[in-house]
Amino acid sequence: MGFFDKLKETLGFDKLKEGLTKTRSAFTDKIEQIITGYRKIDEELLEEIEEAMIQADIGVHTTTRIIGEVRKTVKKEQIESPQALYEVLAQKVADMLGHEIKPLNRAAEGPTVILVVGVNGVGKTTTIGKLAFHMKQAGDKVLLAAGDTFRAAAIDQLEIWGERVGAEVIKQAEGSDPAAVVFDAVQAAKARRADVLIIDTAGRLHNKTNLMEELRKITRVISREIGGAPHEVLLVLDATTGQNAIAQAKIFQEVAGVTGVALTKLDGTAKGGVVVAISAELAMPVKIIGVGEGMNDLRLFAPEDFASALFNRDKE
Amino acid sequence: MIFEGLADKLQQTFRKLRGRGRLTEADVVEAMREVRMALLEADVNYKVVKDFVARVKERAIGQDVLESLTPAQHVVKIVNEELTALMGGTQSRIAVANNPPTVIMLVGLQGAGKTTTAGKLANLLLQQNRRPLLAAADVYRPAAIKQLQVLGEKLDIPVYSDEESKNPVRISQEAVHTAIMKGRDVVIVDTAGRLHINEELMAELQNIKQSIRPHEILLVVDAMTGQDAVTVAEHFDGQLGVDGIILTKLDGDARGGAALSIKAVTGKPIKFAGMGEKLDALEPFHPDRLASRILGMGDVLSLIEKAEQSLDLEKAQDMEKKMLRAEFTFEEFLEQLRQVRKLGPLDQLLGMLPGMGNLKKMPGMEVNDKEMKRVEAIILSMTKKERRNPQLIDGSRRRRIAKGSGTQVQDVNRLLKQFVEVKKMMKQLQSMQKSGKKGKFKLPFMR
Numbered sequence: 001m002g003f004f005d006k007l008k009e010t011l012g013f014d015k016l017k018e019g020l021t022k023t024r025s026a027f028t029d030k031i032e033q034i035i036t037g038y039r040k041i042d043e044e045l046l047e048e049i050e051e052a053m054i055q056a057d058i059g060v061h062t063t064t065r066i067i068g069e070v071r072k073t074v075k076k077e078q079i080e081s082p083q084a085l086y087e088v089l090a091q092k093v094a095d096m097l098g099h100e101i102k103p104l105n106r107a108a109e110g111p112t113v114i115l116v117v118g119v120n121g122v123g124k125t126t127t128i129g130k131l132a133f134h135m136k137q138a139g140d141k142v143l144l145a146a147g148d149t150f151r152a153a154a155i156d157q158l159e160i161w162g163e164r165v166g167a168e169v170i171k172q173a174e175g176s177d178p179a180a181v182v183f184d185a186v187q188a189a190k191a192r193r194a195d196v197l198i199i200d201t202a203g204r205l206h207n208k209t210n211l212m213e214e215l216r217k218i219t220r221v222i223s224r225e226i227g228g229a230p231h232e233v234l235l236v237l238d239a240t241t242g243q244n245a246i247a248q249a250k251i252f253q254e255v256a257g258v259t260g261v262a263l264t265k266l267d268g269t270a271k272g273g274v275v276v277a278i279s280a281e282l283a284m285p286v287k288i289i290g291v292g293e294g295m296n297d298l299r300l301f302a303p304e305d306f307a308s309a310l311f312n313r314d315k316e
Numbered sequence: 317m318i319f320e321g322l323a324d325k326l327q328q329t330f331r332k333l334r335g336r337g338r339l340t341e342a343d344v345v346e347a348m349r350e351v352r353m354a355l356l357e358a359d360v361n362y363k364v365v366k367d368f369v370a371r372v373k374e375r376a377i378g379q380d381v382l383e384s385l386t387p388a389q390h391v392v393k394i395v396n397e398e399l400t401a402l403m404g405g406t407q408s409r410i411a412v413a414n415n416p417p418t419v420i421m422l423v424g425l426q427g428a429g430k431t432t433t434a435g436k437l438a439n440l441l442l443q444q445n446r447r448p449l450l451a452a453a454d455v456y457r458p459a460a461i462k463q464l465q466v467l468g469e470k471l472d473i474p475v476y477s478d479e480e481s482k483n484p485v486r487i488s489q490e491a492v493h494t495a496i497m498k499g500r501d502v503v504i505v506d507t508a509g510r511l512h513i514n515e516e517l518m519a520e521l522q523n524i525k526q527s528i529r530p531h532e533i534l535l536v537v538d539a540m541t542g543q544d545a546v547t548v549a550e551h552f553d554g555q556l557g558v559d560g561i562i563l564t565k566l567d568g569d570a571r572g573g574a575a576l577s578i579k580a581v582t583g584k585p586i587k588f589a590g591m592g593e594k595l596d597a598l599e600p601f602h603p604d605r606l607a608s609r610i611l612g613m614g615d616v617l618s619l620i621e622k623a624e625q626s627l628d629l630e631k632a633q634d635m636e637k638k639m640l641r642a643e644f645t646f647e648e649f650l651e652q653l654r655q656v657r658k659l660g661p662l663d664q665l666l667g668m669l670p671g672m673g674n675l676k677k678m679p680g681m682e683v684n685d686k687e688m689k690r691v692e693a694i695i696l697s698m699t700k701k702e703r704r705n706p707q708l709i710d711g712s713r714r715r716r717i718a719k720g721s722g723t724q725v726q727d728v729n730r731l732l733k734q735f736v737e738v739k740k741m742m743k744q745l746q747s748m749q750k751s752g753k754k755g756k757f758k759l760p761f762m763r
């Protein structure tokens with residue numbers, strides 16, 4: 001069984017919907033509220049939908065684009081009922097997100113290296129804990145690397161996760177060179193025939209040139225030691241983040257070659273709509289989502305579900 | 317997609333009108349669309365934007381604006397004024413208890429930066445000759461207690477913690493008792509991050525509040541927060557009664573519309589801003605600066621202030637004259653370089669300049685302190701004559717300079733080339749000043 005199938009099995013698709021229902025209901029209620037208040041599709045209705053989308057952090061730019069497409073479709077297909085707007089909206093959003101579920105990349109042979117990056121406090125270390133848990137469950141031998149040597153007690157935090165899920169942590173002292181830790185970890189992953197190596201990194205704001213250089217160096221070390229690695233560079237984005245996430249995605253992509261997004265904290269009231277813009281503009285797929293602080297609170301990102309959940313009518 | 321800043325956009329909007337004389341109401345409506353866009357792109361809450369735009373429109377339609385010769389600036393000025401008014405005045409004070417200890421409680425979402433902020437706040441108070449104690453009441457996040465302990469150690473101040481206990485209420489109480497016994501006059505309670513909709517955990521905060529009666533409850537908010545900021549703040553304020561806000565990660569490039577929205581909706585003052593990961597990176601909050609940051613006008617005020625502090629004004633003015641007369645040589649350049657370096661890390665500095673925030677993000681435009689040092693070394697290896705008259709620098713001189721500065725001949729070549737470009741730029745700048753256009757240019761310490 002492939003890695004993705006295993007992950008799919010452990011995570012389960014229904015769970016995704018389940019996780020989303022909680023977060024979506026506020027928005028869905030809102031759309032429903034809006035739409036049931038109208039008997040025909042008019043400017044006022046579109047404006048209200050636009051408002052709801054902007055409030056979901058989709059951003060003016062992308063919202064305007066989506067509404068424009070919706071307008072076109074409504075005209076072309078002569079859609080009259082406000083109820084039918086759900087379908088159209090969900091379809092347009094899904095178009096932007098890409099319709100398929102994108103699995104995490106996997107090395108053809110040897111250890112799969114996953115590098116986890118992002119700004120401060122988004123949920124990198126927690127996401128690593130959850131991922132490690134699921135991969136262990138699926139039968140993988142998982143190794144963790146404590147690449148955040150900067151933040152106070154960051155290493156301890158990862159070690160606690162390591163203990164929780166039963167994964168070994170490769171580390172050095174606080175303040176040591178993260179590239180050196182990563183080098184050690186890659187050697188260990190090869191020597192111990194680990195299936196997966198997940199690397200934690202210090203939170204860094206994307207506008208700090210020196211810290212981004214450090215990250216570049218880390219990726220260089222990895223690819224020098226294992227050809228084709230890192231196989232997955234996961235950018236962790238906090239769903240509460242607004243339009244700044246776009247700048248984050250752009251620069252992390254440029255520096256570290258991001259291959260996928262992990263969208264965290266979707267268990268709150270924030271909608272994480274900014275990923276629609278990110279997927280559309282940067283062709284950067286969202287791969288997993290975080291829906292809580294426990295090790296089970298990780299789901300695969302299913303674009304269609306995400307989109308239809310955004311505009312879903314039937315409440316569970 | 318790159319957000320250029322409202323000032324630029326308005327300029328474009330109004331440029332179309334040139335020659336038509338004065339603005340009509342329709343023009344103002346058009347301008348307000350730009351204002352609305354700018355605010356939304358900056359993450360100002362949708363509802364706040366609505367009210368705000370209505371207010372600005374009302375003012376902007378007034379006679380004086382319509383007849384103004386520079387309508388764009390005028391509108392920007394109104395927007396800026398209204399924003400600043402909405403942000404309120406500076407209020408970076410902490411309520412002091414009549415009977416010490418003063419108890420401060422930090423609350424907020426996960427990952428907002430509470431623990432780091434607790435350390436920074438302690439440091440700030442330490443510098444004001446207070447004697448803080450930190451309380452580790454985050455019993456949930458792995459190693460949160462350890463994190464606070466490490467910060468306490470660095471600052472050499474006591475941290476109350478109890479690794480055995482899973483009861484944040486008890487821990488907070490004990491921390492206050494310990495402070496009294498040890499004669500510490502401030503207690504800073506670091507609580508676990510939580511979602512505002514988590515009833516159980518919100519009730520826990522209420523219990524802590526009831527048992528230790530904090531003098532200040534400060535909500536810690538990430539400057540990058542989007543539209544949801546208002547909901548979060550309303551929940552925390554509604555359930556706890558928040559006294560003020562601390563805005564974190566403002567050293568990033570988020571425009572910080574969340575802060576404005578929170579202030580507008582809750583009326584609670586923003587007291588401090590976190591400007592970096594180090595423990596001394598907590599600053600009093602300047603509402604006016606955030607206003608121009610939201611507008612994408614750069615933190616001009618901060619820059620001016622910084623410049624005043626560290627620049628030699630006479631020299632600077634003299635330099636400006638020389639530059640504009642294009643009498644610019646490596647001598648002046650070296651001087652300029654040193655002045656700029658006195659201002660602090662370059663990338664931070666550039667972020668403060670209008671229009672430069674984006675420049676920084678463009679590939680190949682990174683400003684680099686190391687590069688600046690190299691440039692300085694090269695110039696220092698030139699003779700005085702060469703500095704004044706760069707044309708003299710031929711092949712053999714280049715090799716000598718490279719050797720003397722520990723660089724490559726290519727580096728020297730590049731600098732010489734860029735220097736010519738800068739001189740050209742100076743000329744352009746002069747003509748641009750006349751025509752009011754803006755151009756892209758590259759300083760020799762940009763890659």
Ligand SMILES: Nc1nc2c(ncn2[C@@H]2O[C@H](COP(=O)(O)OP(=O)(O)OP(=O)(O)O)[C@@H](O)[C@H]2O)c(=O)[nH]1
Nearest residue numbers: 120121122123124125126203265290291292426427
């Ligand atoms: N509610 C919720 N909280 C989360 C989620 N993911 C992470 N968190 C919490 O967010 C906080 C920050 O998470 P970390 O994993 O430490 O974030 P980080 O990116 O590693 O942080 P730094 O290393 O400090 O930059 C912790 O309190 C986590 O428990 C999520 O999906 N939902």
Ligand SMILES: [Mg+2]
Nearest residue numbers: 124125148154
């Ligand atoms: Mg971390």
